[in-house]
Amino acid sequence: MKKGKLLVKGASEVVTCSGFQAKKGKEMQDLKVIPNGSVVIEDGIIKAVGPTEEILKQYDESQYEVIDATGKAVLPGFVDSHTHLVFGGYRAEEFSWRLQGQNYMEIMEKGGGIVSSVRSTKAASHDELYKVGMKRLDSMLSFGVTTVEGKSGYGLDLETEIKQLEVTNKVNEDHPVDVVPTFLGAHAVPPEYKGREDEFIDYMTNDVLPVVAERKLAEFCDIFCEKKVFSVEQSRRHLSKAKELGFKIKIHADEIVQLGGAELAAELGAVSADHLLQASDKGVADMAEKNVVATLLPGTAFSLKEDFARGRYMIDQGCAVALATDLNPGSCFTESIPLIFSLATLYMKMTTEETITAITINGAAAVDRADTIGSIDIGKKADMIMLEFPSYHYIPYHIGVSTVEKVIKNGVLVFD
Numbered sequence: 096m097k098k099g100k101l102l103v104k105g106a107s108e109v110v111t112c113s114g115f116q117a118k119k120g121k122e123m124q125d126l127k128v129i130p131n132g133s134v135v136i137e138d139g140i141i142k143a144v145g146p147t148e149e150i151l152k153q154y155d156e157s158q159y160e161v162i163d164a165t166g167k168a169v170l171p172g173f174v175d176s177h178t179h180l181v182f183g184g185y186r187a188e189e190f191s192w193r194l195q196g197q198n199y200m201e202i203m204e205k206g207g208g209i210v211s212s213v214r215s216t217k218a219a220s221h222d223e224l225y226k227v228g229m230k231r232l233d234s235m236l237s238f239g240v241t242t243v244e245g246k247s248g249y250g251l252d253l254e255t256e257i258k259q260l261e262v263t264n265k266v267n268e269d270h271p272v273d274v275v276p277t278f279l280g281a282h283a284v285p286p287e288y289k290g291r292e293d294e295f296i297d298y299m300t301n302d303v304l305p306v307v308a309e310r311k312l313a314e315f316c317d318i319f320c321e322k323k324v325f326s327v328e329q330s331r332r333h334l335s336k337a338k339e340l341g342f343k344i345k346i347h348a349d350e351i352v353q354l355g356g357a358e359l360a361a362e363l364g365a366v367s368a369d370h371l372l373q374a375s376d377k378g379v380a381d382m383a384e385k386n387v388v389a390t391l392l393p394g395t396a397f398s399l400k401e402d403f404a405r406g407r408y409m410i411d412q413g414c415a416v417a418l419a420t421d422l423n424p425g426s427c428f429t430e431s432i433p434l435i436f437s438l439a440t441l442y443m444k445m446t447t448e449e450t451i452t453a454i455t456i457n458g459a460a461a462v463d464r465a466d467t468i469g470s471i472d473i474g475k476k477a478d479m480i481m482l483e484f485p486s487y488h489y490i491p492y493h494i495g496v497s498t499v500e501k502v503i504k505n506g507v508l509v510f511d
């Protein structure tokens with residue numbers, strides 16, 4: 096009788112983040128909190144949510160497995176909407192070089208950076224990549240992440256890009272955390288194509304993209320649109336073909352130089368544009384108008400000692416802002432959600448409420464899943480976290496430490 100039936104009972108507050116699409120501008124402040132609330136789950140789906148008294152009148156608790164949430168806050172699972180989850184090897188030496196004053200682009204230009212991870216990812220077996228991918232997902236789950244986006248981009252050739260995407264799809268199948276796969280074949284110019292960037296884009300667009308589409312290995316297509324990497328014109332060409340083939344679009348935009356990536360994202364109807372440290376006022380306005388989610392990655396700015404993206408300005412201009420870790424072996428080797436909370440609230444002038452919206456419903460919108468995850472709403476997947484504290488205000492307050500005590504994924508307790 097109790098199979099698949101779960102009652103999360105008597106939470107001091109249920110922070111619903113209620114909504115079925117990205118929250119823009121001022122809407123980000125409203126978390127729709129139910130004090131003393133409960134959630135009814137059946138077959139992995141949220142069946143009811145409301146004040147405990149009302150829920151217990153309508154549902155017979157003896158029919159349910161009960162999780163006692165007395166004195167604890169319950170929220171939607173976090174959505175980490177930008178990560179480079181599957182990669183081989185590490186680049187610890189580059190971190191020390193950066194501490195000594197070298198910058199990210201200098202290291203990249205002398206053959207380090209992304210292409211160094213490409214060498215290690217080519218050398219890694221399917222099984223090795225699978226093991227590190229699963230381990231990273233375990234760590235993310237412990238921080239309350241129930242859905243994560245994972246990009247390829249450490250292959251830069253057909254065989255290795257496919258290997259990375261196959262592993263991404265396999266960890267999605269085997270791990271409780273859902274993984275949304277993104278093809279990022281145009282992540283860097285491999286050494287053999289130096290000076291022939293257009294040819295490399297032709298290769299990725301004509302020879303690799305159609306195979307990824309045909310084999311349904313990715314849902315999104317992304318590109319690193321940046322000075323000395325891929326131009327706006329090359330990005331437009333590659334992403335337009337991706338759209339034709341049915342991919343949804345993301346762009347690594349205006350990270351280091353103001354190039355017009357935000358404007359391109361709006362022009363192409365991208366689901367999100369990410370980084371945006373240097374995005375222009377016009378780019379921000381275009382994104383707000385065209386409902387492109389602005390995915391900000393403060394861990395990367397922190398790690399590279401850059402100024403943070405203008406989160407406050409973007410929200411005030413009516414953008415939907417999401418926050419994500421950008422976990423990767425170079426510019427930001429962290430999957431820490433507590434770090435993101437600290438940086439957003441203490442350094443980006445975002446409120447705790449806006450930060451939570453950015454990592455729940457807006458993160459879901461950034462992976463085009465706001466209709467099924469990202470909030471505690473009837474009919475959505477029962478992806479939820481329970482804190483060890485009575486209020487969401489403890490999340491950024493407990494600096495650098497996870498406040499997550501339990502994680503429920505698809506209605507099943509998967510972290511306790």
Ligand code: NIG
Pocket residue numbers: 179208209212319347350395421423424425426427
């Ligand atoms: O999002 N900016 C480009 N790509 C990654 C970094 C990847 C790497 O350094 O390995 C990013 O920061």
Ligand code: FE
Pocket residue numbers: 177178179347421423
């Ligand atoms: Fe990235």
